[in-house]
Amino acid sequence: MRIADYLRLTWRTVVALRLRSALTALGIAIGIAAVILLTSIGEGLNRFVLAEFSQFGTNIIAVNPGRQSTHGASIGIFGTVSPLTIDDAEALRRIPGVRASMGVIQGNAEVESGRRARRTMVLGVGAEMPAVFSFAPAIGRFLPPDDPTTARPLAVLGSKVHEELFGARDALGERIRIAGSRFRVVGVMASKGQILGFDMDDAVYIPTARALELFNRDGVMEIDVLYREGRSAREVAEAVAAVLTARHGRRDFTMTTQEEMLSTLGSVLDVLTFAVGALGAISLAVGAVGILTIMTIAVRERTAEVGLLRALGASRGQVMMLFLGEAVVLATLGGATGLALGAAGGQLLRVVVPGLPVHTPWEFAVAAIAVAGLIGLIAGAWPARRAADLDPIDALRAE
Numbered sequence: 001m002r003i004a005d006y007l008r009l010t011w012r013t014v015v016a017l018r019l020r021s022a023l024t025a026l027g028i029a030i031g032i033a034a035v036i037l038l039t040s041i042g043e044g045l046n047r048f049v050l051a052e053f054s055q056f057g058t059n060i061i062a063v064n065p066g067r068q069s070t071h072g073a074s075i076g077i078f079g080t081v082s083p084l085t086i087d088d089a090e091a092l093r094r095i096p097g098v099r100a101s102m103g104v105i106q107g108n109a110e111v112e113s114g115r116r117a118r119r120t121m122v123l124g125v126g127a128e129m130p131a132v133f134s135f136a137p138a139i140g141r142f143l144p145p146d147d148p149t150t151a152r153p154l155a156v157l158g159s160k161v162h163e164e165l166f167g168a169r170d171a172l173g174e175r176i177r178i179a180g181s182r183f184r185v186v187g188v189m190a191s192k193g194q195i196l197g198f199d200m201d202d203a204v205y206i207p208t209a210r211a212l213e214l215f216n217r218d219g220v221m222e223i224d225v226l227y228r229e230g231r232s233a234r235e236v237a238e239a240v241a242a243v244l245t246a247r248h249g250r251r252d253f254t255m256t257t258q259e260e261m262l263s264t265l266g267s268v269l270d271v272l273t274f275a276v277g278a279l280g281a282i283s284l285a286v287g288a289v290g291i292l293t294i295m296t297i298a299v300r301e302r303t304a305e306v307g308l309l310r311a312l313g314a315s316r317g318q319v320m321m322l323f324l325g326e327a328v329v330l331a332t333l334g335g336a337t338g339l340a341l342g343a344a345g346g347q348l349l350r351v352v353v354p355g356l357p358v359h360t361p362w363e364f365a366v367a368a369i370a371v372a373g374l375i376g377l378i379a380g381a382w383p384a385r386r387a388a389d390l391d392p393i394d395a396l397r398a399e
Contacts, residue, residue: 020294021330027290028334028375029341032368034279036342039364041349042272044357049262060132061237062256063092063223063244082248083219086148086208089126091247092223095239097231102126103148103220105211109179111204113165120161121203122178124211124220132226135200140172140187143207151207155183159191160201178204179214233257291379295327320385327380328373335372 065084086103093101105124110117127145130136137156146152155176162171171185183206192200208220227236237255245251346358 021333024290024294024330025334025337027286027288028331028372029338031282031286032335032338032372033341033345034338035368036339036360036364037345037349038275038279040342040346040358040360043361043364044359045272047359048357059227059229059231059233060258061225061227061233061240063225063240064221064254064256065219065252067252067254082252083217084223084244084253085219086212088244088247089208089220089223090148091243092225092240095225095236095243097228097236097239098225099228100126100128100131100226102128102132102224103208104222104224105208105215105217105220107211107215109214111161111165112177113171113174116165118161118164120158121198122211122214123203123205124208124214125205126208128226129205132224135192136190137187138190139170140185142187142189143205144186146207148207149209151209153181153183153210154186154207156187156189156205157185158189158199158201158203158205160199161204162188176204178206181210181214183210233259288375288379291327291330291376292382294330295323295380296382316389324377324380328376331372331376331379332369335369338372339369 063084065082084103089101089103092098095101102125107122107124108119109122110119111122125143126148127143130142136142138159140156142156143151143154155178157165157171165171165176166174171188174185176183176185189201189205194200206214212218212220225236225240227233237257240255241251244253343360346360350358
């Protein structure tokens with residue numbers, strides 16, 4: 001029997017029983033569509049997170065007060081945590097390979113200009129912030145490199161704060177009040193948008209020392225260390241740990257590199273991927289059972305046809321290939337339909353929920369079609385073998 005004959009007979013059988021074929025392929029289609037849609041969301045989230053982090057660069061080490069792990073032991077008075085200070089940030093700046101180091105304070109306060117007022121995020125940062133966060137002013141300049149402990153009361157506005165307080169007017173040189181304290185505007189930042197949930201445009205940037213006074217804090221919330229390209233994150237982290245341990249007398253701080261952040265997020269996304277795979281596997285298993293059931297029924301219904309084929313000289317292998325081909329065609333049709341539904345669902349989600357990152361990995365889609373065909377091959381193997389094992393004379397008598 002020629003390949004063209006296999007294809008013609010298989011396709012005629014599928015078309016002749018349209019409803020049964022459609023219902024059989026539906027199980028596979030639902031499984032593939034679920035996998036494609038959920039994978040598209042997962043891949044979109046992965047790309048979104050990577051894009052968010054890449055805005056800060058990948059060579060930053062964040063240092064926070066306190067240790068995440070205590071090894072389960074109570075250390076009493078020795079467990080007190082020394083605050084991270086501006087002097088700590090200055091000491092880290094002197095480490096070989098470190099480009100910049102700054103203490104960061106975050107708070108919320110009312111910002112006033114004339115009769116206009118807006119409650120917004122206030123960030124205490126150093127003059128190095130444009131280099132650390134890859135964030136430059138659009139108008140004027142950023143905070144000057146004053147003595148970090150006695151910095152002047154200067155402020156830089158986010159683009160949204162500038163628009164709300166000054167509209168189209170030039171804000172450079174203007175006086176504003178932040179939580180009752182007076183500051184002079186020296187710059188307006190370029191629009192940055194939201195980063196990990198923080199609207200960088202709806203913020204005011206002031207010197208760290210001034211933020212400490214404003215929010216009545218003893219230490220900074222975080223020290224961000226920017227190291228040079230080509231340096232090992234592990235080596236820089238060890239140097240940072242050595243300097244701070246020497247200054248504090250013990251390791252009462254936590255360091256996090258960008259690589260560790262991405263690794264943690266990668267673990268979360270791996271769990272999501274596993275959940276997607278589990279749901280898809282269940283759906284595909286249901287589809288496989290459907291193919292197995294339908295093909296078993298088909299063998300019983302076409303017993304006489306099998307007998308006639310064998311009587312005309314068809315071999316057991318040819319009969320087996322005929323039924324296997326039908327199972328593979330049904331599964332592949334279901335897979336292609338599922339792929340189309342999943343991709344369309346992803347595009348629909350992108351339109352309905354614009355903020356939801358959706359990206360369909362087409363290499364995975366091709367693999368899904370191949371898996372669908374493999375499922376049809378496996379599910380149709382037993383019914384095909386059973387058809388091939390029918391005795392020609394008994395099969396003809398079944399008519």
